Amino acid sequence: MHMADALLSPAVGGAFWAGTIGTIGYASKRLSERLDDRTIPLMGVLGAFIFASQMINFTIPGTGSSGHLGGGMILAVLVGPHAAFLVMASVLTAQALFFADGGLLALGCNIWNLGFYPCFVACPLIYKPLAGDGRSARRILVASLASGIVALQLGAFSVVLQTLLSGKIALPFTTFLLMMQPIHLAIGIVEGFVTAGVIHYVRAARPEILDSSSSSAPLAAGISLRSVLIGFVALAVATGGALSWFASTHPDGLEWAIGKVTGKDELPEQEHGVPAALKNVQEKTAFLPGYGFKPAAGEPKEKTRETQTPAWPNVDAGTSLSGLIGGVLVLAMVLGIGWAIRAFRGKRSAPPSARPGL
Amino acid sequence: MRFEAAYSGIGRLDRLSYRDTVVHRLDPRAKVIATLLFVVAVVSFPRYEILSLFPFFLFPVLIGALGDIPAGFIAKKVVAVSPFAVFVGIFNPLFDPGVVAIAPGVLVSAGWVSFASILVKFALTISAALLLIATTSFPGICRGLRRLGLPALFVSQLLFLYRYLFVLMEEAMRVVRARDMRSFGKRGAGTLVFVRIVGTLFLRTVERAERIYGAMLARGFRGEVPSIRRETLRPSDAVFVLAAGCFFALCRFVPVPQMVGRLVRGLAG
Amino acid sequence: MSHHLLEFRDVRFRYPDGTEALKGVSFLITHGESVGIVGANGAGKSTVLLHMNGHLLPTSGTVTVGEVPLRRETRPEIRRKVGVVFQNPDDQLFMPTVFDDVAFGPLNLGLPPDRVRERVHAALRQVGALALADKPPHHLSGGEKSAVAIATVIAMEPDILVMDEPAASLDPKSRRSVIGLLNSFTHSKIVASHDLDLILDVCARCLVIRDGAIVADGPTPEILSDAILLAENNLELPLTLQGRPAREGARR
Numbered sequence: 001m002h003m004a005d006a007l008l009s010p011a012v013g014g015a016f017w018a019g020t021i022g023t024i025g026y027a028s029k030r031l032s033e034r035l036d037d038r039t040i041p042l043m044g045v046l047g048a049f050i051f052a053s054q055m056i057n058f059t060i061p062g063t064g065s066s067g068h069l070g071g072g073m074i075l076a077v078l079v080g081p082h083a084a085f086l087v088m089a090s091v092l093t094a095q096a097l098f099f100a101d102g103g104l105l106a107l108g109c110n111i112w113n114l115g116f117y118p119c120f121v122a123c124p125l126i127y128k129p130l131a132g133d134g135r136s137a138r139r140i141l142v143a144s145l146a147s148g149i150v151a152l153q154l155g156a157f158s159v160v161l162q163t164l165l166s167g168k169i170a171l172p173f174t175t176f177l178l179m180m181q182p183i184h185l186a187i188g189i190v191e192g193f194v195t196a197g198v199i200h201y202v203r204a205a206r207p208e209i210l211d212s213s214s215s216s217a218p219l220a221a222g223i224s225l226r227s228v229l230i231g232f233v234a235l236a237v238a239t240g241g242a243l244s245w246f247a248s249t250h251p252d253g254l255e256w257a258i259g260k261v262t263g264k265d266e267l268p269e270q271e272h273g274v275p276a277a278l279k280n281v282q283e284k285t286a287f288l289p290g291y292g293f294k295p296a297a298g299e300p301k302e303k304t305r306e307t308q309t310p311a312w313p314n315v316d317a318g319t320s321l322s323g324l325i326g327g328v329l330v331l332a333m334v335l336g337i338g339w340a341i342r343a344f345r346g347k348r349s350a351p352p353s354a355r356p357g358l
Numbered sequence: 359m360r361f362e363a364a365y366s367g368i369g370r371l372d373r374l375s376y377r378d379t380v381v382h383r384l385d386p387r388a389k390v391i392a393t394l395l396f397v398v399a400v401v402s403f404p405r406y407e408i409l410s411l412f413p414f415f416l417f418p419v420l421i422g423a424l425g426d427i428p429a430g431f432i433a434k435k436v437v438a439v440s441p442f443a444v445f446v447g448i449f450n451p452l453f454d455p456g457v458v459a460i461a462p463g464v465l466v467s468a469g470w471v472s473f474a475s476i477l478v479k480f481a482l483t484i485s486a487a488l489l490l491i492a493t494t495s496f497p498g499i500c501r502g503l504r505r506l507g508l509p510a511l512f513v514s515q516l517l518f519l520y521r522y523l524f525v526l527m528e529e530a531m532r533v534v535r536a537r538d539m540r541s542f543g544k545r546g547a548g549t550l551v552f553v554r555i556v557g558t559l560f561l562r563t564v565e566r567a568e569r570i571y572g573a574m575l576a577r578g579f580r581g582e583v584p585s586i587r588r589e590t591l592r593p594s595d596a597v598f599v600l601a602a603g604c605f606f607a608l609c610r611f612v613p614v615p616q617m618v619g620r621l622v623r624g625l626a627g
Numbered sequence: 628m629s630h631h632l633l634e635f636r637d638v639r640f641r642y643p644d645g646t647e648a649l650k651g652v653s654f655l656i657t658h659g660e661s662v663g664i665v666g667a668n669g670a671g672k673s674t675v676l677l678h679m680n681g682h683l684l685p686t687s688g689t690v691t692v693g694e695v696p697l698r699r700e701t702r703p704e705i706r707r708k709v710g711v712v713f714q715n716p717d718d719q720l721f722m723p724t725v726f727d728d729v730a731f732g733p734l735n736l737g738l739p740p741d742r743v744r745e746r747v748h749a750a751l752r753q754v755g756a757l758a759l760a761d762k763p764p765h766h767l768s769g770g771e772k773s774a775v776a777i778a779t780v781i782a783m784e785p786d787i788l789v790m791d792e793p794a795a796s797l798d799p800k801s802r803r804s805v806i807g808l809l810n811s812f813t814h815s816k817i818v819a820s821h822d823l824d825l826i827l828d829v830c831a832r833c834l835v836i837r838d839g840a841i842v843a844d845g846p847t848p849e850i851l852s853d854a855i856l857l858a859e860n861n862l863e864l865p866l867t868l869q870g871r872p873a874r875e876g877a878r879r
């Protein structure tokens with residue numbers, strides 16, 4: 001699943017941009033040190049291949065729903081992790097531009113989630129050891145399944161983490177996690193099957209492709225498996241630490257977030273001159289009125305606590321009304337400007353016959 | 359069908375990007391930087407902010423209008439990619455039911471406000487990204503990225519990807535069409551057929567890459583994709599970035615709508 | 628300058644999968660000649676052409692360009708002399724815009740930017756595609772692609788222009804313009820094609836290849852009017868020659 005700009009904070013988006021650009025630089029450097037010239041067009045065309053294959057839908061057996069290919073695992077196995085990461089990065093960049101899948105700030109997160117885990121974690125740490133020399137179809141299947149699942153679980157976990165750290169949504173961590181991980185378990189299994197199938201197919205038709213990729217791009221040439229593992233564990237400990245700190249200092253993530261946003265916890269002033277009846281109606285019709293939030297998922301509706309102070313930026317009726325009027329005016333003005341420019345252009349542009357060329 | 363829709367969408371964006379307007383003529387770097395500033399400014403607003411985001415619509419509206427990009431087309435594409443943001447955001451009203459007043463006497467739960475904020479931010483950031491590619495050719499963006507310091511190898515990947523995107527999508531589309539034509543019901547669209555299609559496409563891709571490599575060698579390729587383009591930033595590009603940056607800063611730190619509203623109310627008496 | 632330009636002497640070639648594609652090919656092409664290569668599908672035309680700039684190296688036998696024998700280390704030099712336009716323009720045009728694509732070769736020759744620009748413009752003008760310079764290849768029609776593919780090679784100013792099926796899948800008008808283009812070149816040219824009318828229009832001399840060996844070599848009008856020879860090679864009389872009596876001769 002693609003992360004979206006609107007769910008991100010600049011800090012989280014920026015951090016993953018930095019991480020992604022760093023990894024792109026690292027992979028480019030490693031690759032150009034011992035690059036076979038012919039890999040340059042190969043990688044580029046493979047990017048287009050992944051892009052195109054992702055657009056082909058297929059039916060997932062037993063569910064009737066349709067699936068799409070991720071492709072990171074296939075690439076990592078067939079051309080090696082560094083090249084695969086660069087290809088995935090270029091595919092996701094093109095998608096961010098052409099489909100606006102997620103957006104530009106989220107691009108760093110998306111490359112990380114969908115490129116880093118399959119290429120640098122799942123492939124070297126799970127696929128390679130499990131598949132061995134890759135001659136047994138059974139081992140390929142097991143390896144693909146395991147690595148597909150792990151890559152997607154890590155990716156989904158990453159999405160949850162990025163969203164949570166950005167603080168734009170109210171969904172509690174555990175609930176979000178419980179929604180995301182099982183979905184991605186299914187997606188990972190499908191990805192694993194497809195990866196195994198394609199590798200098997202390629203192995204049967206052009207075995208030399210697989211042999212050359214595994215020999216020409218061993219990850220171990222640059223960094224040893226052990227250092228990757230250590231780095232990964234360190235990363236896990238760090239994130240775990242950060243998370244538990246977050247959880248312990250802010251048992252109620254939501255309250256913390258709101259408090260942080262507003263910096264106040266006083267009741268908004270009652271509006272002047274508004275009939276109480278209207279307010280009553282509003283409260284009734286508002287979706288889940290009252291501050292009955294309880295972090296434990298599952299039964300948020302039943303728990304109606306004593307109405308607490310709904311924290312909200314000092315709602316001074318005057319400012320609020322001005323803001324509303326101004327907001328609507330600004331929006332109208334903006335649209336008016338756009339419309340005027342278009343109208344002007346439309347009038348100015350000559351009829352097609354008078355246009356030069358074409 | 360989804361495939362063909364997506365394909366024609368990309369094709370249309372791509373064609374738009376080769377138009378010749380004031381916006382199209384700006385240096386790609388200028389547009390990339392301005393768009394990134396825009397996105398960062400928009401997402402940096404706290405989660406209950408809606409009104410202060412409105413002035414930001416000026417940027418996509420101006421770019422779209424001056425760049426002669428059909429507004430309906432962009433709007434449709436924004437809606438098409440919204441599911442994830444909506445899916446995640448829709449839980450806000452559920453888990454964040456504190457009451458807030460959005461206008462005197464109008465109370466809603468805070469979750470709806472933050473959800474609306476996500477949607478507004480989504481519309482802004484996604485339309486900005488789409489307008490960037492609609493007003494800047496993909497090769498232009500790639501050259502901009504190269505100038506901004508991304509590795510040459512990565513940028514040449516992007517360029518190759520772009521060059522063969524349409525070729526391979528057409529190839530894939532032909533295969534999918536053949537599959538759908540002969541698969542009555544669901545049977546032909548299953549995972550096994552898919553694997554075979556992808557496998558075949560992969561092998562064809564590898565063979566194509568070999569032919570391309572041959573063509574490159576025939577023209578003296580020695581491991582480096584050369585480029586002759588040496589764009590220099592013109593004053594107009596600098597002015598554009600500067601103006602955009604100032605505007606974003608203004609809208610970020612000054613509550614423009616509030617001020618306009620106060621002004622209007624003051625005028626009204 | 629030597630008077631012979633390109634010589635194949637008993638060239639044999641075996642693909643890695645064991646297919647014996649060339650079984651002793653010999654011919655000599657002199658300066659300024661225009662030579663057509665015809666033959667059935669799988670006869671070995673493309674394989675011969677791929678030897679001309681060292682994309683493939685002979686399993687045995689020699690290929691000589693000018694005075695330079697083709698070897699692994701002489702390939703860059705030979706590639707400067709022999710420009711090959713491949714069968715599929717989508718494989719030939721790999722850069723994101725027409726301009727970049729035509730500039731690719733001259734830049735690799737190490738020319739200064741100004742000279743590169745000149746060459747690109749000259750080449751594009753020659754094929755009538757100057758207006759396409761800033762377009763990406765996927766916005767071009769088939770005929771435009773072929774024209775640009777030819778421009779990419781002539782921008783390198785090779786001594787010999789080699790083309791594999793230059794007019795395949797072109798509509799009649801684009802095909803006509805490609806023929807006009809080929810005729811306007813003073814280069815030596817070698818063209819492989821199933822389009823015998825094109826060969827007849829463009830090439831003075833014609834080689835017939837069958838099962839990896841040359842079976843006929845002579846003036847194009849003679850070869851292409853030999854109905855029996857053509858039929859043996861899955862070919863037919865060119866349309867412009869149909870209705871004339873078939874002639875004997877020119878067979879080896």
Ligand SMILES: Nc1ncnc2c1ncn2[C@@H]1O[C@H](COP(=O)(O)OP(=O)(O)OP(=O)(O)O)[C@@H](O)[C@H]1O
Nearest residue numbers: 642644646648666667668669670671672673674675
């Ligand atoms: N990459 C390859 N690997 C193995 N065999 C090949 C390869 N390319 C060609 N061949 C074989 O070599 C022989 C000559 O092929 P070639 O492509 O030269 O024929 P051609 O005359 O160009 O045919 P066409 O008219 O179809 O283009 C054929 O038998 C073909 O199957």
Ligand SMILES: [Mg+2]
Nearest residue numbers: 672673714791
């Ligand atoms: Mg051929």
